[in-house]
Amino acid sequence: MGARTVQELDEAVELVDEFFDGVFAPLDAWLPALIDALRSHTRDGRLTGSQLADLVRGDAHRILDAADRPVYGAGYCASELVVSEGNPLAWWQGPDRSLLASSTFGPGQAAIDLVRLEWYRVPQTTGERHVAGPFVDYLCSNEITITSSVPVIHEDRFLGVICADVLVASLENALLPSLSRGTAVTLINANGRVVISSDPDVETGDRLAAATAAGTAVSSERYPFTLLGA
Structure with missing residues (x-):
């Protein structure tokens, strides 16, 4: 599957927002x-x-x-x-x-x-x-x-x-299947710390700033999260 589009990541971020709502x-x-x-x-x-x-x-x-x-x-x-x-x-x-x-x-x-x-x-x-x-x-x-x-x-x-x-283990179970859809996605907080990720090379707590990450990044407007797509 190819890289995620901005629209697809926007829809995925909305799932994160709905969860925390x-x-x-x-x-x-x-x-x-x-x-x-x-x-x-x-x-x-x-x-x-x-x-x-x-x-x-x-x-x-x-x-x-x-x-x-x-x-x-x-x-x-x-x-x-x-x-x-x-x-x-x-x-x-x-x-x-x-x-x-x-x-x-x-x-x-x-x-x-x-x-x-x-x-x-x-x-x-x-x-x-x-x-x-x-x-x-x-x-x-x-x-x-x-x-x-x-x-x-x-x-x-x-x-x-x-x-x-x-x-975080429960958050992974609740969100990762819907967020990833077969591709590597990573949710980071406002400090660039990884919250959850479907990328096997990335772990919770790693620092991964959106500005330096490869791929597409979409931030939530309600919560301090950014979703990175490969």
């Missing part, structure tokens, strides 16, 4: 209800980590149970305006919907390290949704992961982010 959809639907819940529960003071987990458990489970995308984990990472002590990350993942719990989270240096992560830091800075990765998620799954995050903002106050994780 589906990842963000349940987060966008959850956001208003979460803000209402936080308004009522934090009126007299901030929450503890355990109180936060109790508050958002049902909604996080609904995202995992109802998502029509292969979402591996979902939850809420609260800012210091919401959580006074304990774990600011209320996060559930995997088939058993296990709660991520660790004494390494909380006030002080551990909390500072947590909020420096891209999926938290960028929405905090920009006030916009963000897709981070691929990265090895040592915090949660220990797998190569893409994290989609939405800032939680009320009355100009940043209250944290709600997120959903998709494992």
Whole structure:
């Protein structure tokens, strides 16, 4: 099969956009209800980590149970305006919907390290949704992961982010058959890191800038991805 045309890559990029639209959809639907819940529960003071987990458990489970995308984990990472002590990350993942719990989270240096992560830091800075990765998620799954995050903002106050994780292995299964159509294609992020590829010589995490890659390149207008076709 010959090289992919720009039109064919445009159509393929639309499949990528539709996939991530589906990842963000349940987060966008959850956001208003979460803000209402936080308004009522934090009126007299901030929450503890355990109180936060109790508050958002049902909604996080609904995202995992109802998502029509292969979402591996979902939850809420609260800012210091919401959580006074304990774990600011209320996060559930995997088939058993296990709660991520660790004494390494909380006030002080551990909390500072947590909020420096891209999926938290960028929405905090920009006030916009963000897709981070691929990265090895040592915090949660220990797998190569893409994290989609939405800032939680009320009355100009940043209250944290709600997120959903998709494992790169699941992303490959969901997208590569439709994207490749028998040819070598590679999806890279805004930093030139390979996300997924049907090229056997290219691996997730490799750096492959669109400007220097051979073939045709088409970028998404909604998400930080470019699709390279041989």
